[in-house]
Amino acid sequence: MRFDVLTLFPEMFPGYLGQSLLKLAIERGLVDVRLHNIRDWAQGPHRCVDDRPFGGGPGMVLKVEPVVACVEAVRRQADDPGHLVMLTPQGRRLTQAVVEELGGKPRLILLCGRYEGFDERVRQILKPDEISVGDYVLNGGEVAAMVVIDATIRLVPGVLGDEESSRQDSFAGEGRLLEFSQYTRPRGFRGHEVPEILLSGDHQAIARWREQERAARTRERRAGESDIAEDETVSRRGHAAQP
Numbered sequence: 204m205r206f207d208v209l210t211l212f213p214e215m216f217p218g219y220l221g222q223s224l225l226k227l228a229i230e231r232g233l234v235d236v237r238l239h240n241i242r243d244w245a246q247g248p249h250r251c252v253d254d255r256p257f258g259g260g261p262g263m264v265l266k267v268e269p270v271v272a273c274v275e276a277v278r279r280q281a282d283d284p285g286h287l288v289m290l291t292p293q294g295r296r297l298t299q300a301v302v303e304e305l306g307g308k309p310r311l312i313l314l315c316g317r318y319e320g321f322d323e324r325v326r327q328i329l330k331p332d333e334i335s336v337g338d339y340v341l342n343g344g345e346v347a348a349m350v351v352i353d354a355t356i357r358l359v360p361g362v363l364g365d366e367e368s369s370r371q372d373s374f375a376g377e378g379r380l381l382e383f384s385q386y387t388r389p390r391g392f393r394g395h396e397v398p399e400i401l402l403s404g405d406h407q408a409i410a411r412w413r414e415q416e417r418a419a420r421t422r423e424r425r426a427g428e429s430d431i432a433e434d435e436t437v438s439r440r441g442h443a444a445q446p
């Protein structure tokens with residue numbers, strides 16, 4: 204899977220890209236991440252990428268010409284023009300379902316915003332898939348682009364080890380419930396004991412307990428949120444409550 208990141212701050216990425224899982228995936232040729240500085244497509248001796256908003260107001264707006272030129276040039280660098288993602292707080296919210304959708308694309312072009320936003324004609328001309336990583340404001344789309352890369356490469360076959368990918372499968376396949384609680388040694392710490400059932404050796408009972416935990420956690424922590432399987436938590440609760 205190929206990612207092209209278009210940003211004014213490419214220097215924000217190498218630390219993240221050098222992280223072990225991603226580094227290994229890049230070395231194995233499973234993932235290819237290319238960085239592009241939008242400023243390289245700006246005109247004039249000052250390579251100006253932003254300007255004051257028409258109509259007044261605070262902050263600066265990313266200019267249409269360098270952004271469109273950069274996207275068009277980068278798209279032409281491969282046969283597949285790629286799926287263009289624009290990272291802004293106005294986008295549709297990133298969920299695991301959206302991650303799965305993006306993970307199915309062979310090439311993603313990730314366009315990172317800064318300042319007060321993009322000139323609206325960037326949207327009109329390029330018609331990007333606009334994505335937000337949550338309802339809070341970041342200083343720019345760079346961290347959001349790393350979130351998109353991080354979440355999607357987990358779905359690329361071979362990126363995760365066997366153990367992790369099967370965990371991932373169970374999460375994806377079971378109605379998007381939150382994970383159950385985990386314990387390791389010691390059995391007791393500061394008066395907090397590991398639940399007896401996990402020490403029982405009864406694998407069926409443990410599996411039931413874990414499903415019950417997942418349903419209860421999801422209900423408590425994600426009540427009323429639309430992107431979780433509410434029916435599933437209710438039916439699971441009923442199911443798990445049986446002896």
Ligand code: 6GU
Binds near residue numbers: 291334336339340343
């Ligand atoms: Cl994609 N960009 C910015 N600047 N803020 C955000 C975001 C993106 N997603 C959530 N907040």
